[in-house]
Amino acid sequence: MTMTESTEQTFTIGELCQEFDVTPRTLRFYEYKELLAPIRDGQRRLFTVRDRARLKLILRGKRFGFSLAEIKDLLDLYHLGDGQVTQLSATLETAERHRSELVAKRDELEAAIQDLDAQVKVTQRLLSERAGLRAAE
Amino acid sequence: MTMTESTEQTFTIGELCQEFDVTPRTLRFYEYKELLAPIRDGQRRLFTVRDRARLKLILRGKRFGFSLAEIKDLLDLYHLGDGQVTQLSATLETAERHRSELVAKRDELEAAIQDLDAQVKVTQRLLSERAGLRAAE
DNA sequence: GCGTTTTTTGACGTAAACGTCAACTCTTTT
DNA sequence: AAAAGAGTTGACGTTTACGTCAAAAAACGC
Numbered sequence: 001m002t003m004t005e006s007t008e009q010t011f012t013i014g015e016l017c018q019e020f021d022v023t024p025r026t027l028r029f030y031e032y033k034e035l036l037a038p039i040r041d042g043q044r045r046l047f048t049v050r051d052r053a054r055l056k057l058i059l060r061g062k063r064f065g066f067s068l069a070e071i072k073d074l075l076d077l078y079h080l081g082d083g084q085v086t087q088l089s090a091t092l093e094t095a096e097r098h099r100s101e102l103v104a105k106r107d108e109l110e111a112a113i114q115d116l117d118a119q120v121k122v123t124q125r126l127l128s129e130r131a132g133l134r135a136a137e
Numbered sequence: 138m139t140m141t142e143s144t145e146q147t148f149t150i151g152e153l154c155q156e157f158d159v160t161p162r163t164l165r166f167y168e169y170k171e172l173l174a175p176i177r178d179g180q181r182r183l184f185t186v187r188d189r190a191r192l193k194l195i196l197r198g199k200r201f202g203f204s205l206a207e208i209k210d211l212l213d214l215y216h217l218g219d220g221q222v223t224q225l226s227a228t229l230e231t232a233e234r235h236r237s238e239l240v241a242k243r244d245e246l247e248a249a250i251q252d253l254d255a256q257v258k259v260t261q262r263l264l265s266e267r268a269g270l271r272a273a274e
Numbered sequence: 275g276c277g278t279t280t281t282t283t284g285a286c287g288t289a290a291a292c293g294t295c296a297a298c299t300c301t302t303t304t
Numbered sequence: 305a306a307a308a309g310a311g312t313t314g315a316c317g318t319t320t321a322c323g324t325c326a327a328a329a330a331a332c333g334c
Contacts, residue, residue, distance in 0.1 A: 014280065024281075029322060043282060044330075060249060063242065065202025068321070078256055088264045095257050099250065105200065106246040112197060113239050119215055120232050127225045151310065161311075166292060180299075180312060205291075 010039070010046040020055060030058060035072050050079065064105065074098055147176070147183040157192060167195060172209050187216065201242065211235055 013024050030036045031045070035058055038045040047055075054075055061071040077095050150161050167173045168182070172195055175182040184192075191212055198208040214232050 012280080013282095023323080025322065025324085028282085033321090042330075045281080060245065063202060064246065064249070065200060077253070088260055092257065092260055092264070095253060095260070099253050099257075102246055102250050102253065106243055106250065108197065109201065109239055109243040109246065112201070113236065113243065116214070116232060116236050116239065120229065120236075123225055123229055123232070127229070130225070149310080150312095160293080162292060162294085165312090170291090182311080 009049055011048075011052060013038075013045055013047065016047050016052065016055060020059060022059075027055075030055070030068075033068055033072065035068065035075060054079070064102075146186055148185075148189060150175075150182050150184065153184050153189065153192060157196060159196075164192075167192070167205075170205055170209065172205065172212060191216070201239075 011019075013027055016022075016027060017024055027036065027038075027045075027047075031038060036047065036051045036054055038047045038051055040046065057075060057078055058068075058071055061074065062068075066074070073094070077091060077098065148156075150164055153159075153164060154161055164173065164175075164182075164184075168175060173184065173188045173191055175184045175188055177183065194212060194215055195205070195208055198211065199205075203211070210231070214228060214235065
């Protein structure tokens, strides 16, 4: 009995495109850029569970404003454990840097939300003042 | 005595570039795109305190992954109160949408941080296992 | 078996966000 | 007055991240 009873589930390009709302061109582009590595059935691409997971991370990274190049570097952080692992401690350092970035971004976002809330309050005060004026006309 | 005792402080293009680590081309580009509106002293640009504040917001927005077009729409949220205010309630709606976006992003970032932490733990376990093996050699 | 749909491989096009000269103007320094 | 520095307007170039055909092969539905 071998340990390599891998989940054989795969997805066609169309399936992934529907699920994540991207075009085939996008997925092929990501493959070209080596962010995805679908296997082949003849000449058709078959995206593995791993590809799907990576795609999720790619799109998430994009929403955070990371470039594809940055994302490519980071993807490996999330997909160790497959095959032999070489530079674990170097990886940990990269992870730590990435983590700081994420945390910094989150904190800045938090601040931005606070700022916006403050602005909203000012605006609401202005609104109610104008309402007051109208009523007094 | 007029109310318009505005802070007359202005900045040259070079000053702002140094402070925010951007090139002159970038600031001119933002002006061209109507994100900034420096005044003129002859043919030289003079950036106002307002421009400086807007630039901060622009760069912040960029770090969050917003496009300049999106940022342009949002900038006005933070700079009401100057001159007459027209569509306050429409503005409040925009603000609310923007707020939701920011909150969603923050939450997703939080999740990403958690995921990363989990990965780090796995990696650390792998590291210590290898250390164990070495010791047992 | 045949039409329809999906997918593939090129190859060229494009929008966003600047970079990178070149050629001038203006101011400041020496 | 001459050189140096900072800033200005074009204008074309570049990178990123795909979009958009076209033509052909494969797979699917009946």
